[in-house]
Amino acid sequence: MFSAIYVEEPLLSHPRVETIVARYGHLPLIPIERYGEIFNRKAQNFRLQKQAPALIIASKQNNLVLPAPEQYGLGGKHNYYFSHLLNCIYDCRYCFLQGMYRSAHYVWFANYDDFAQAIHDKIEQHANESCYFYSGYDCDSLALEPVTQFVDYFLPVFSRHANAVLELRTKSTQIRSLLDRTPMDNCVIAFSFTPENISQQLEHKVPSNRKRLDAMIKLQKKGWRVGLRFDPLIYDDSYYASYEGLFNDIFSQVDIDQLHSVSLGVFRLPETFYRNMQRLYPAEQLFAAKIANRDGMVSYQADIESKLVDDCESLLLKYIPKSIYYPCSME
Amino acid sequence: MLNLIVALAEEARPVIHHYRLKRLHHLHAFPVYGSDDIRLIVSGMGNLAAATATGYLAGIGGVTKSSAWLNIGVAGSSSIAVGEIVLAHKVTNVIREQHFYPTLCFEVACKTAAIETVAVPQVDYVEGVVYDMEAAGFFSAAMRFSTTEMIHCLKIISDNNVGDVDNISAAGVVSLVEQRMDVIADVVGKLLEMINELAADNQGEQEMDFIRSRFYLTVSQQTQLNTLMQNWFALTDVSPLALLNIDTLKTSKALLHALQVKLDELPVKY
Ligand code: SF4
Numbered sequence: 175m176f177s178a179i180y181v182e183e184p185l186l187s188h189p190r191v192e193t194i195v196a197r198y199g200h201l202p203l204i205p206i207e208r209y210g211e212i213f214n215r216k217a218q219n220f221r222l223q224k225q226a227p228a229l230i231i232a233s234k235q236n237n238l239v240l241p242a243p244e245q246y247g248l249g250g251k252h253n254y255y256f257s258h259l260l261n262c263i264y265d266c267r268y269c270f271l272q273g274m275y276r277s278a279h280y281v282w283f284a285n286y287d288d289f290a291q292a293i294h295d296k297i298e299q300h301a302n303e304s305c306y307f308y309s310g311y312d313c314d315s316l317a318l319e320p321v322t323q324f325v326d327y328f329l330p331v332f333s334r335h336a337n338a339v340l341e342l343r344t345k346s347t348q349i350r351s352l353l354d355r356t357p358m359d360n361c362v363i364a365f366s367f368t369p370e371n372i373s374q375q376l377e378h379k380v381p382s383n384r385k386r387l388d389a390m391i392k393l394q395k396k397g398w399r400v401g402l403r404f405d406p407l408i409y410d411d412s413y414y415a416s417y418e419g420l421f422n423d424i425f426s427q428v429d430i431d432q433l434h435s436v437s438l439g440v441f442r443l444p445e446t447f448y449r450n451m452q453r454l455y456p457a458e459q460l461f462a463a464k465i466a467n468r469d470g471m472v473s474y475q476a477d478i479e480s481k482l483v484d485d486c487e488s489l490l491l492k493y494i495p496k497s498i499y500y501p502c503s504m505e
Numbered sequence: 506m507l508n509l510i511v512a513l514a515e516e517a518r519p520v521i522h523h524y525r526l527k528r529l530h531h532l533h534a535f536p537v538y539g540s541d542d543i544r545l546i547v548s549g550m551g552n553l554a555a556a557t558a559t560g561y562l563a564g565i566g567g568v569t570k571s572s573a574w575l576n577i578g579v580a581g582s583s584s585i586a587v588g589e590i591v592l593a594h595k596v597t598n599v600i601r602e603q604h605f606y607p608t609l610c611f612e613v614a615c616k617t618a619a620i621e622t623v624a625v626p627q628v629d630y631v632e633g634v635v636y637d638m639e640a641a642g643f644f645s646a647a648m649r650f651s652t653t654e655m656i657h658c659l660k661i662i663s664d665n666n667v668g669d670v671d672n673i674s675a676a677g678v679v680s681l682v683e684q685r686m687d688v689i690a691d692v693v694g695k696l697l698e699m700i701n702e703l704a705a706d707n708q709g710e711q712e713m714d715f716i717r718s719r720f721y722l723t724v725s726q727q728t729q730l731n732t733l734m735q736n737w738f739a740l741t742d743v744s745p746l747a748l749l750n751i752d753t754l755k756t757s758k759a760l761l762h763a764l765q766v767k768l769d770e771l772p773v774k775y
Contacts, residue, residue, distance in 0.1 A: 177609045178594060178617070202594045202609065202617040212606050215653075222654035222699060226610040375775040410773045452735075456706045462739035463773040 177226035178202040180212050190284050191231050213277045221454045223278035233285040238292035242308050245502040248435050252305035254296055257312035258283050258324055265378035267460055268406050273447025290331045297338045310343025317346040325351040333358055345380045347389040357397035362434045364401035365390045369416035372408045394429055405439035405502055409474050409482050417486050425493040436494050439502025440483050448472040506567045507696050509545040510558055510576045512639050515678040517547050523686050534561055552642030559646035571703035573655040573696040574647035579663035579678055580637040583630035590685040591618040593658040598641035599623050605644040608654040611695040615688045635660055661685050709734040712746055720757040733764045740771045
């Protein structure tokens, strides 16, 4: 799973870290001073690294909880994100992490107590208001769960704060730790989907739509609140039929009345990320077809984009009430 | 191109023999040997020599972003058996207190180790450390030309006791390298695979050459053409020259416009 394990020296005796180091005892263990010695340095190639990333175990010192990007919100007034992990075991060709970082190594921040304190401080700031915390911005929230034990640590943190909602965003089927717990009203597990033909071409190493849907249904049956994220919407010449099929497949199986939220957003990237990604994968159709640059954001040509969004929105609203629908705007 | 940097002629000999490399007699500053996809330079001992030889190979041409670099040589260690071979996972320039981290993105049939590059042969080994005299100089120079996934150091342990370092014969060095040619060949093979993977992305070179020979393009039109050509081959394997009626296009502007129009007509299918 990893090519090597780098550990910041002060963490070598941390119990959570010792367990992982022992589990991967056959791998090179390389003590380092700070994770920045390895991660995101110059002269690194994300694409080559992605073939065998290393696990870097570090402690995050500053900016543990940050305001969430505009398009991330689900209607709440106070939106934050925090990242216990940078990068992802999956390899979606549209993933902005490839454009943002030079390294594909996974950085796992093991100082959970500091994150919990920072989350607590933010919640205190909004004592009588609800606030949202997103954990899947720089990673997939659950995919590396067997290593990070994220759920086991952070769900109890949020169980003490009813006014704070935690969103776990995932394409993974690592749901055992959730199924073993009592469902919480203030935790949403949001699953992302693209149509199967697109998923197979662009979402490398990701569990199939069938497996993801099964995981989602299991959680819903257990009483967990689940959400759906159709983000990014991907264009191809038969997108209408593909999305019609995808929506039909999903909404005929999930309990729509129990859905927490559904959001939809078109493929879009900051120009610098797009350029980095196209440099990594020059032969990738996604970066070549019907693309336009508008004010530093790269997306589909305007006519294609609005048709894609309008059509998918109309298809979607045949199944779900507007009250749980959250479009992700580019503005 | 895979570039091998080796300090001593004795370390180089088994590698030259294995890959049937030929001496490139027109190059005089260092002994350089080559084949179609591999070059080997005998740098001489020490950090400076290794860095200079690395720069020299880059300077004589044939180096692109997809080139790889491998330093092969003998080293000392008190805790690893003589004859064992290790791949560096960390390289330290002891004098400058600089660290380099080769990115290990392939599996190898040997252990990995931290290497400390020292200025003079060590006689007093610290437990767990591998000592050499070239890796850091080599690594810092190679990082100017390629990314850390493409730069590696393989070291064969030649001595591990105080005083041993003076007793290594030239024939002994040849024999140590010969015995580890299997691992060297494995790493060379992996690096060549990575080079080919990166080089496979350069489609459209022929078309670009043809277009450049027929049209005058400004610098910004060249960039535009690069992008259009890259996007074209991301969508189809059919050459755009087969679909454009080049003879009817009188100017470079008309050519770029026609290419864009045809590009937008290509099907998008997943
Ligand atoms: S699952 Fe999400 S975080 Fe992981 S590669 Fe795909 S888009 Fe990126």
